[in-house]
């Protein structure tokens with residue numbers, strides 16, 4: 001395994017019923033970099049992301065072969081508790097799903113379930129994480145209002161803060177800006193560029209321009225297969241595969 | 254033009270059916286209150302039946318009011334404690350087991366349709382088997398069995414509407430399935446669960462057939478789970494079958510009491526669930 005590889009996927013196949021959704025996926029995701037998974041709709045990006053934190057466990061009639069190594073531990077065949085694996089990864093979904101509680105408790109939730117109950121310490125951490133995602137100034141005077149009252153962009157940042165609060169090593173983000181307006185999207189993008197100093201970020205998108213702006217490493221998928229992967233510069237300037245070239249020229253849109 | 258006629262047609266159809274339902278309800282309530290309010294007095298609420306009550310002499314139905322409350326609270330509590338976790342289990346642990354889930358739902362729907370007198374008979378059989386007498390306890394157990402499928406299925410229907418993304422969000426924060434069930438999914442659906450509990454409570458307090466052989470009937474107020482207990486529906490039934498017109502009117506008064514109890518309980522629980530409702534996503 002490469003020195004700086006955080007996540008390594010080997011011969012991953014995933015079937016739902018008789019449908020072959022992911023086909024022999026082999027990828028290496030570098031540590032402390034922003035990796036973008038690109039590809040047209042329905043190619044399996046979300047499914048690949050959910051494999052990594054085992055949310056695929058919730059799927060009906062699913063069969064998975066292969067391995068996903070995170071820090072040399074195969075998360076698909078681990079003896080460790082799945083909840084421990086999931087704590088290593090923060091997940092941002094396409095649409096924000098705040099928890100049905102107030103803003104404060106959304107951020108404190110992860111801390112509380114891992115047994116931290118000291119009120120002062122909690123307050124400090126909640127403030128800290130809300131500041132990290134640039135949300136504090138907008139909500140500090142209504143921390144005890146329902147999170148559902150926030151705008152979608154604010155909710156997405158809240159979900160990011162909530163994910164960061166459990167102290168993950170990896171951030172999995174599934175089109176985190178797709179429901180947001182351009183300004184909120186930019187906030188998230190810039191946040192990610194900052195966060196990659198500390199976290200390994202894997203982000204799904206099908207916005208090419210976004211990928212060009214922020215990617216360090218790119219994985220291009222098509223119909224359940226990984227067609228090409230590599231450092232962003234190489235990928236965008238010198239794509240090797242015909243499919244990649246066609247995609248970059250907008251042939252699929 | 255055709256669209257407009259269609260629109261008007263269906264709108265009036267909905268309006269008519271709504272009016273129909275409301276007016277039937279109003280007629281029922283009106284006739285109960287008209288006959289019942291006259292007979293309703295302080296004595297009805299605060300006294301047990303004395304010797305001559307069923308011939309139109311003094312006394313009240315306090316025995317049945319207290320008995321009904323004991324019985325339906327007991328049964329609703331038991332059914333909630335069993336039923337809500339079962340429904341959560343179905344919707345958090347079994348989400349991926351669609352076949353098993355559909356089978357359970359099908360079974361529950363089947364037992365939901367079983368008439369309550371069958372539960373009464375079953376409860377009686379159980380009592381004989383366990384060697385317990387006609388008592389509050391036997392009544393509570395039987396009514397619990399009777400409302401359990403209603404409770405589970407009603408909660409299940411509510412929990413089914415909780416978005417999968419919320420479940421995923423909670424799990425990916427590292428909460429176990431149990432934590433996810435009780436701290437997230439349950440809160441999200443809280444007001445719906447309260448409605449499900451109310452529905453079950455209504456069935457519990459309103460049913461006569463399941464308690465006939467199991468809780469029995471008595472003029473005294475039970476002081477322990479081993480004593481028999483009177484219930485309002487049975488009390489209504491006995492008073493209605495009396496040839497004395499005064500006693501018949503007291504049946505309606507008892508019905509008024511029953512309706513008011515249900516009304517108060519549902520208003521209270523709605524107020525309670527509001528607190529959680531505002532947090533729903």
Ligand SMILES: Nc1ncnc2c1ncn2[C@@H]1O[C@H](COP(=O)(O)OP(=O)(O)OP(=O)(O)O)[C@@H](O)[C@H]1O
Pocket residue numbers: 016021039040041042043044045046047048059060206
């Ligand atoms: N729970 C599921 N049950 C059955 N099929 C599924 C399920 N989830 C995904 N699929 C199928 O797997 C394939 C890949 O879906 P996935 O959601 O991973 O695509 P995607 O690349 O994320 O697409 P998009 O960009 O539209 O989000 C699709 O053909 C989809 O129909």
Ligand SMILES: [Mg+2]
Pocket residue numbers: 045046047174
């Ligand atoms: Mg997707």
